[in-house]
Amino acid sequence: MIPLQLMALALVALGGLAVVAVRDPLRQVLVLGLYGLVLVVLFVVFQAPDVAFSELVASAVAFPFILLAALAKMRDRK
């Protein structure tokens, strides 16, 4: 395993912890988006560019967008 791969794995481990550690849902969405980008780095480093592409668009755009919409709707209700 080359150092770059080790670093990517370590970052993913830290990122996963960070997502769980953040308690405020709004911040959690943003941290989750960043975590997705870390996963993208992991997939690129492990030579899976196709998966990296899917992860990039799903984690940076589609998923946060749906979550933010749901959060905004819930805030309206309160």
Add this chain to the structure above:
Amino acid sequence: MSRRARLILFGGSVTILVALLVWGLTGLPAFGEFQGQYGRILNSTTQSSRHVGNVVAAVVFDYRGFDTLGEELILFASVMGVALLLREVRDEGERPRDEVRSDVVRAVGLAVIGPVVVLGLFVVAHGYLTPGGGFQGGVVVASGLVLLYAAGEYRAYRAASPSSLVDLAEGAGAGAYVAVGIAALLAGGLFLENVVALGTTGTLASGGTIPILNAAAGLEVAAALVLLFQEFLEELFEE
């Protein structure tokens, strides 16, 4: 459940989980050792037998084209489900004015819409030559449209993606995939068999039916996401 009982439950299950993980990890092949016989065969034969550079695209749209048909129809059915549940007859005039007031967000956001959409189309178009493909590119195109909402305003987003057009694209994407399969039957092959001339490897005109199915998937995915976002946003503005 009391705190003590929860700790005991947690401790017990964690011990079992860790034991299972360690057991599984010790049985794994060494790092970097690839044991997939199927992958080896595909890597050595795809380029000569299907004339495409991206082996993943050949698997998704040819060798396993039937599985991808299932995936497409799952996406189609789930988005239809969302539309059925959430779509109502709404008055067009009710839509809120929601212009973004930050000049920076507007300027940067609106400036990157064009490049993002072009990138998406590029990823779709070259999906079988380089990493990418209809699924990934389709989402990129849809996210370009979402930027129009995020940096511009909802009315502009709706104007750029009228429901009639999105619905048509969604159905056409799924339908085109099935149509290619049936066309192969009519041409005397098997369902979804690659019957079109394979062309020259490395050019856009290569891969036979792979580019057609790839484009159909791109259309389907882009339309599905735009439709999904629309329905969610409409919910958002509903009182």
